[in-house]
Amino acid sequence: MYFVYILRCTDDSLYTGITTDPVRRFREHAGEAPNGAKFTHSHPPMSVEALWSCGDRSTASKLEYAIKKLPRAKKLRLIADETAFAELIGDEAAELYARAELPDLTQGA
Numbered sequence: 001m002y003f004v005y006i007l008r009c010t011d012d013s014l015y016t017g018i019t020t021d022p023v024r025r026f027r028e029h030a031g032e033a034p035n036g037a038k039f040t041h042s043h044p045p046m047s048v049e050a051l052w053s054c055g056d057r058s059t060a061s062k063l064e065y066a067i068k069k070l071p072r073a074k075k076l077r078l079i080a081d082e083t084a085f086a087e088l089i090g091d092e093a094a095e096l097y098a099r100a101e102l103p104d105l106t107q108g109a
Helices: 022-029 038-042 057-069 072-080 082-089
Strands: 002-009 014-019 045-054
Touching (some): 002 022, 014 022, 014 072, 022 045, 045 057, 057 082, 072 082
Antiparallel strands (some): 002 014
C-alpha cells in the first residue's frame, strides 16, 4: 500500500510526498533518519496534516502530482475539508484514494 501525505513545516510551508511507511518517512524528513527530502532539510516538518492511501505507486504519484499543482489555499482546503477532495482532485480520483488515519508520530520517539 502507498500513501500520499501533506506535511506542515515549521515555517508554515506545506510539503507533499509519497511513501509506503508514513512514520518512517516523517522521521526521515525530520532528520531523525537519513534520506529526508532536500526541501525538508531547510524546512523541518512539524506534523502530518493529511494522508491518503492507494494501491500502487503509479496511483500515488498521480495524486502527489495533482496536489503539488494546487495553490496553497486549495491545499489548505483539502486538508481541512475531507469532502473537498472530489471537487479539487476529481470525481474519478475520489474512488481511487481513501483518506487514512494520521499516524501517531510519538511511537518509538
